[in-house]
Every structure is written in structure tokens, then in C-alpha cells.
Amino acid sequence: MIDASLLNINQSSLQSSSLQSSSLQRIKPNPYAESSTRSTVSPSSVLTISPEAKLADIGSRYDVTNISKDKMGEMTAELLNNKLISSKDALGLMEPEPSSFNVEPDVKFDLLSSRRNALIFAKAHGASEEEIKNRERVIDTLEELQELLGIA
Numbered sequence: 001m002i003d004a005s006l007l008n009i010n011q012s013s014l015q016s017s018s019l020q021s022s023s024l025q026r027i028k029p030n031p032y033a034e035s036s037t038r039s040t041v042s043p044s045s046v047l048t049i050s051p052e053a054k055l056a057d058i059g060s061r062y063d064v065t066n067i068s069k070d071k072m073g074e075m076t077a078e079l080l081n082n083k084l085i086s087s088k089d090a091l092g093l094m095e096p097e098p099s100s101f102n103v104e105p106d107v108k109f110d111l112l113s114s115r116r117n118a119l120i121f122a123k124a125h126g127a128s129e130e131e132i133k134n135r136e137r138v139i140d141t142l143e144e145l146q147e148l149l150g151i152a
Contacts, residue, residue: 059148
């Protein structure tokens with residue numbers, strides 16, 4: 001004969017262990033449920049990086065006074081892709097210098113001095129006010145990147 005008190009003890013311990021295990025399981029959201037019932041990502045839970053932080057990161061990796069054409073292209077693409085410069089400024093950064101046409105892509109040069117000299121030349125030869133402003137903006141960006149390199 002089976003002892004009834006033993007049965008009740010085993011049954012209650014089974015119920016409590018199944019309750020414990022079910023409370024530990026995570027409930028997954030139903031991907032087919034209406035969008036109003038699904039959890040949404042709030043703006044505060046999305047990580048955003050400020051333009052200043054992006055510029056600081058880029059500036060810490062590129063020395064604009066000692067940079068190759070290849071690295072200049074990479075840097076320009078990063079600045080453009082992160083919307084830190086306009087496409088017009090990107091063209092200004094990538095503008096080839098007449099003296100650098102025969103330079104290998106991995107030979108380093110002083111991009112900042114090169115752009116400063118190009119500005120002086122443009123002013124001396126009657127460049128438009130818009131062209132001068134564009135060149136000055138490029139130089140400002142390069143100077144800021146150079147300052148950030150010194151901080152890093």
C-alpha cells in the first residue's frame with residue numbers, strides 16, 4: 001500500500017520545482033504579434049557618437065603632415081562617410097598637386113602644407129571667393145585633425 005502522505009510531499013515538491021524552472025525561463029516576444037505589442041528600441045537605448053568624437057578618432061589615426069596618398073584617401077572617405085566634411089571639401093582634400101603626379105601612392109608628404117600653398121597660389125592668381133573659402137575650410141579641417149593628433 002502506498003503512503004498517502006509520501007505522495008503529497010512528492011507532488012508538492014514537483015509543483016514547486018516546475019514553478020521555479022518556469023520562472024527562470026525568459027519569455028521571447030512573438031515576432032508575428034502586432035507591432036504595437038512588440039517592444040521597441042527607445043532613442044535613449046541607441047548609442048550615438050558625437051561628430052567631435054568621430055573627428056577625434058580620425059584625427060588620432062592620421063598625421064596630415066606626414067601622410068601617403070593611400071592614407072589620405074582613407075581619411076577623406078572616413079570624414080565624408082561620417083558627414084564631417086562635404087563632398088566639395090572631400091574633393092579639395094583629394095585634389096592632386098602638380099608636383100605629386102609621379103609620386104607613389106605610399107610615399108608620405110605634408111598634406112597640410114600642400115593645401116596651404118595651394119591657397120596662397122589660388123589667392124595670388126585671382127581665384128573666386130567661393131574657391132578661396134572652400135580651400136580655407138579644407139585647411140581648417142586639416143588643422144583641427146593635426147591638433148587632435150597632438151592630443152591623442
